[in-house]
Amino acid sequence: MDILPRTFYERDTVLVAQDLLGKILVRKINNQILSGMIIETEAYKFGDPACHACKNITERNKGLFGEVGRAYVYFTYGNHYCLNAVARDLNTRSGGILIRAIKPIEGIEFMIANRRIQNLKTLTNGPGKLAQALQINNAQYGIDLTKEGELYITEGIKVKPEDIIATPRIGITKATENLWRFILKMPDY
DNA sequence: CTGTTGATCTGCT
């Protein structure tokens, strides 16, 4: 499976968010492979009031201003890490895509052990849950997603435009009118 | 230095 090239991330953040649906997120821990198909994303870009990087660069959000194709991880609500991919067209100052949900493919037993639950439905269907299942934390901040390593993204299935649902984003209080949350229709999930 | 807030999850009602 081919790893997505850096040019994939050098486009408008909203476009990349849609294109990430159906791609495969791969996490390697020692020799254990964990992977899953990306089925839900949200786009955040510069000037967007709901985005961490809406105005000034700070210690936490500087990754969103850096090189595209890298991982941006942040900690919130005292309990949860969330995984983003940095992506923007080269005329924009910052932008990122929140990976909200994946469908587990490989290493499901390992994920269940990480999450200490039994219910498959709630294994990786939220940003914080997904990060916990894949053991993602600040150690993954800034990892290059375009190189084979402990965390990267590869080509997946082809997604038709009519299989993508756009809805308002979740858990924010500003700019809720932008339909920048994208869900992949999954007939068998 | 202090107070507030947040791209959430879980458990209980």
Add this chain to the structure above:
DNA sequence: GCAGATCAACAGT
């Protein structure tokens, strides 16, 4: 459906 957990980053004093 709703409140509580829980803490780092941020902005203001």
